Amino acid sequence: MIIDCHGHFTTAPPQLSAWRDRQVAAIGDPVNAPRPEDLAISDDDLRESIEPHQLRLMKERGTDLTIFSPRASFMAHHIGDADVSRVWARVCNDLVHRVSTLFPGRFAMGAMLPQSPGVDPATCVPELRRAVEQLGAVTVNLNPDPSGGRWTAPPLTDRSWYPVYEAMVELDVPAMVHVSTSCNPAFHTTGAHYLNADTTAFMQLLQGDLFADFPDLRLVIPHGGGAVPYHWGRFRGLAMALGRPDPMTLLDNVSFDTCVYHQPGIDLLTSVVPSRALLFASEMIGAVRDVDPDTGHHFDDTRRYVDATPGLSPADRTAVYATNAERVYPRLQLPDSCGQPQQVTLPETRFTGDQQSALIGPDDHRNPLKRVVLTHTLHLRPPLGE
Amino acid sequence: MIIDCHGHFTTAPPQLSAWRDRQVAAIGDPVNAPRPEDLAISDDDLRESIEPHQLRLMKERGTDLTIFSPRASFMAHHIGDADVSRVWARVCNDLVHRVSTLFPGRFAMGAMLPQSPGVDPATCVPELRRAVEQLGAVTVNLNPDPSGGRWTAPPLTDRSWYPVYEAMVELDVPAMVHVSTSCNPAFHTTGAHYLNADTTAFMQLLQGDLFADFPDLRLVIPHGGGAVPYHWGRFRGLAMALGRPDPMTLLDNVSFDTCVYHQPGIDLLTSVVPSRALLFASEMIGAVRDVDPDTGHHFDDTRRYVDATPGLSPADRTAVYATNAERVYPRLQLPDSCGQPQQVTLPETRFTGDQQSALIGPDDHRNPLKRVVLTHTLHLRPPLGE
Numbered sequence: 001m002i003i004d005c006h007g008h009f010t011t012a013p014p015q016l017s018a019w020r021d022r023q024v025a026a027i028g029d030p031v032n033a034p035r036p037e038d039l040a041i042s043d044d045d046l047r048e049s050i051e052p053h054q055l056r057l058m059k060e061r062g063t064d065l066t067i068f069s070p071r072a073s074f075m076a077h078h079i080g081d082a083d084v085s086r087v088w089a090r091v092c093n094d095l096v097h098r099v100s101t102l103f104p105g106r107f108a109m110g111a112m113l114p115q116s117p118g119v120d121p122a123t124c125v126p127e128l129r130r131a132v133e134q135l136g137a138v139t140v141n142l143n144p145d146p147s148g149g150r151w152t153a154p155p156l157t158d159r160s161w162y163p164v165y166e167a168m169v170e171l172d173v174p175a176m177v178h179v180s181t182s183c184n185p186a187f188h189t190t191g192a193h194y195l196n197a198d199t200t201a202f203m204q205l206l207q208g209d210l211f212a213d214f215p216d217l218r219l220v221i222p223h224g225g226g227a228v229p230y231h232w233g234r235f236r237g238l239a240m241a242l243g244r245p246d247p248m249t250l251l252d253n254v255s256f257d258t259c260v261y262h263q264p265g266i267d268l269l270t271s272v273v274p275s276r277a278l279l280f281a282s283e284m285i286g287a288v289r290d291v292d293p294d295t296g297h298h299f300d301d302t303r304r305y306v307d308a309t310p311g312l313s314p315a316d317r318t319a320v321y322a323t324n325a326e327r328v329y330p331r332l333q334l335p336d337s338c339g340q341p342q343q344v345t346l347p348e349t350r351f352t353g354d355q356q357s358a359l360i361g362p363d364d365h366r367n368p369l370k371r372v373v374l375t376h377t378l379h380l381r382p383p384l385g386e
Numbered sequence: 387m388i389i390d391c392h393g394h395f396t397t398a399p400p401q402l403s404a405w406r407d408r409q410v411a412a413i414g415d416p417v418n419a420p421r422p423e424d425l426a427i428s429d430d431d432l433r434e435s436i437e438p439h440q441l442r443l444m445k446e447r448g449t450d451l452t453i454f455s456p457r458a459s460f461m462a463h464h465i466g467d468a469d470v471s472r473v474w475a476r477v478c479n480d481l482v483h484r485v486s487t488l489f490p491g492r493f494a495m496g497a498m499l500p501q502s503p504g505v506d507p508a509t510c511v512p513e514l515r516r517a518v519e520q521l522g523a524v525t526v527n528l529n530p531d532p533s534g535g536r537w538t539a540p541p542l543t544d545r546s547w548y549p550v551y552e553a554m555v556e557l558d559v560p561a562m563v564h565v566s567t568s569c570n571p572a573f574h575t576t577g578a579h580y581l582n583a584d585t586t587a588f589m590q591l592l593q594g595d596l597f598a599d600f601p602d603l604r605l606v607i608p609h610g611g612g613a614v615p616y617h618w619g620r621f622r623g624l625a626m627a628l629g630r631p632d633p634m635t636l637l638d639n640v641s642f643d644t645c646v647y648h649q650p651g652i653d654l655l656t657s658v659v660p661s662r663a664l665l666f667a668s669e670m671i672g673a674v675r676d677v678d679p680d681t682g683h684h685f686d687d688t689r690r691y692v693d694a695t696p697g698l699s700p701a702d703r704t705a706v707y708a709t710n711a712e713r714v715y716p717r718l719q720l721p722d723s724c725g726q727p728q729q730v731t732l733p734e735t736r737f738t739g740d741q742q743s744a745l746i747g748p749d750d751h752r753n754p755l756k757r758v759v760l761t762h763t764l765h766l767r768p769p770l771g772e
Contacts, residue, residue, distance in 0.1 A: 144572070145572070149537070150536070150537075151535070151536075151537075151570055151572040151573065153572065154571060154572070155571060155572055184537055185540060185541060186530070186531070186537040186539065186540070186541055186586060186590070187537065187586055187589075188586075188589045188590070188592075188593060188624075190620075190624065191585075191589035191592065191593075191620070191621065191624045192582075192585050192586040192589040192590075195582075195585050195612075195613045195617060196578075196581075196582035196585060196586065196613075199577075199578050199581050199582060199585075199613065200572060200573055200574075200578040200582065203573075203574045203577035203578040204572070204574070204578075206574075206577065207574060207577075223617070223620075224616070224617070226581075226613055227581045227582075227585065227612055227613035227616065229616070230610070230613065230615070230616035230646065230651050230654060231581060231609070231610070231646060231647065231648075231651060232648055232650070232651065233646070233647030233648025233651060233674075233678065233685050234576075234577070234581075234609075234646070234647045234648075234673070234674055234685070235577065236647075236648075236678065236685070237647055237673070237674030237675075237676050237678070237685040237686075238574075238576065238577045238673065238674060240676040241673075241674065241675065241676060260616065260617060260619070260620070261617065261619030261620045261622075261623055262617075262618055262619025262620075262622075262658075264618070264654055264657050264658050265616050265617060265618065265619060265654070267654075268616060268650055268651070268653075268654040271650050272648075272650050287620070287623070287624065287627075288619075288620055288623030288624060288627065289623075289627065290623050290626040290627060292619065292622065292623070299619050299620070299622070299623035300623075
């Protein structure tokens with residue numbers, strides 16, 4: 001079982017961007033704004049946008065399930081106002097929900113939020129609830145810089161973000177901290193802004209005390225944590241200088257993904273960050289789509305690096321590929337080996353002593369996709385992966 | 387011979403910050419602005435600020451010479467206007483010049499520039515010339531974001547920066563690309579802004595064609611290149627996607643320093659970046675001053691990591707510790723083994739064929755410290771370091 005926790009719908013049918021162009025053109029001109037129902041994308045369109053692309057690569061690479069959210073660079077929260085973002089988030093979320101239902105067991109939905117610069121993040125909570133409760137999202141993408149490279153929002157530890165965190169904790173979904181397109185010419189979107197945001201977010205968390213207020217909150221920092229694991233000694237030293245706990249303590253609540261596109265980078269990541277805080281991911285088909293001429297394989301075929309890295313034991317690799325994701329994304333509905341959704345019911349006798357007893361069986365949560373809570377996954381199935 | 391290419395005057399006598407406070411308080415009130423000559427710091431004050439701090443640590447760690455510039459976080463180009471920056475740069479540069487003359491052979495001067503947000507970088511050229519020609523600076527610090535975390539300046543490839551580059555090439559000095567204090571609450575200065583700037587600058591260079599216009603321009607990206615070496619595969623893939631040459635080609639003009647404060651980070655750096663593009667540095671006494679409880683040594687004692695890394699051969703290590711710096715900073719006046727400035731005159735017969743012939747002997751350059759050009763250093767002395 002291999003779960004890729006970081007995929008975006010980068011191959012959406014062109015009707016989507018055409019609809020967005022009309023929406024942007026109609027900013028300030030609501031009479032000409034397109035309606036969500038004007039977007040005509042058939043199920044066959046969706047299949048054609050997925051099967052020869054993400055699904056083909058998943059099969060080639062042996063990835064079972066991808067957590068799949070709207071295209072990050074298209075979120076573009078800096079465009080228009082909160083109402084523009086509200087409609088756009090709804091359209092994009094509905095589309096990835098359809099993908100997740102067309103390919104059950106292959107794609108689990110992640111949602112975007114209708115953020116807007118200078119607008120109270122609490123305004124995102126209704127769409128967050130809709131995405132999780134009605135569409136089956138298992139996570140959301142949270143943009144720490146809805147201004148698109150101007151960085152006008154307060155740090156993630158600011159109380160203005162708390163209504164989002166409260167809803168996340170209540171709904172038991174994590175967030176991936178992920179910016180969108182940079183409209184600042186200083187920052188290339190995928191070459192600078194994405195990595196900078198990862199580093200920035202981690203440092204904000206190091207400076208603050210967010211997880212004292214939200215001990216159950218879980219955040220995923222993508223792209224291998226930006227610069228953080230490479231500079232782990234710096235962050236440890238800064239924590240000491242600031243009178244903060246060692247950054248390792250943040251890893252009870254923060255995970256890094258493995259979107260690092262060469263072997264030495266993955267080797268560094270796995271040597272520095274404990275496996276419990278690593279989630280397998282590729283972000284394919286994303287920023288880097290070419291074949292590395294030195295290896296003959298795609299840069300973003302991160303499974304090769306994770307398989308080859310000496311920093312992971314077989315048990316570590318199982319954690320990185322699957323069981324960590326089951327813990328971080330408890331709403332994940334996991335397929336069995338035939339690729340079909342699995343309903344797990346275990347004999348209660350497997351759990352003894354202080355182990356939790358009430359974790360078995362489907363839990364509806366008003367979710368159209370039945371939810372299975374797997375907090376003791378190592379008891380629930382044979383070792384995965386390898 | 388070990389050259390540390392990245393030191394700042396972080397231990398300047400308190401009179402300096404008091405003078406700066408008066409200068410900042412008098413913004414908009416020029417009558418009460420302090421004059422540069424109001425700053426009273428004696429030579430003994432300077433010795434006391436250096437000997438028990440940087441010089442003690444240099445001796446303990448076996449570093450021979452530090453390239454020493456004004457404190458990066460104090461540059462604060464976002465404060466006041468170009469005139470405020472002009473006077474402040476002059477004061478700070480004069481002070482590091484005095485340090486370099488009080489400790490000959492131990493500290494070589496780096497200069498700050500009087501940048502100011504929204505102001506033409508060409509206005510920095512007179513202070514750049516003064517620092518190099520009159521004060522003996524061997525390099526300058528170039529701030530890609532004088533706004534202090536708002537990132538309002540155009541990329542480093544923009545033609546507005548060209549007058550600075552033209553002067554640098556004419557004077558044969560490199561620049562370290564180094565931001566200053568972040569006044570943006572999203573960015574911790576040393577935990578996010580510095581690293582983000584390194585990543586951002588490299589990506590700007592990857593997108594542009596700066597070194598086609600300035601083949602002799604040399605830039606140093608500090609803090610181990612920010613996130614770049616850790617994500618080297620990403621940058622290679624992005625270069626392909628953008629139709630740009632492999633990022634390795636940038637390393638003819640760009641060097642990374644070794645300010646990465648743990649062994650795995652240095653191991654990654656030396657395994658990914660060829661030694662010709664690495665410059666030893668510690669940035670001590672800087673952002674991270676504590677002792678790593680896991681090792682019992684200072685986090686910023688980078689010599690330990692560079693000595694221990696398997697990624698460098700003895701010849702590579704010599705390059706990283708010294709000979710690369712001689713190439714990147716040709717105005718460096720190198721001490722002999724007794725710590726005194728060295729005047730090197732070689733028999734011309736050592737050079738034959740297509741080797742340069744006019745490189746021997748002091749070259750004044752209107753520099754009060756005599757300059758020795760050592761472009762064939764491997765001929766000039768026995769192997770260094772180790």
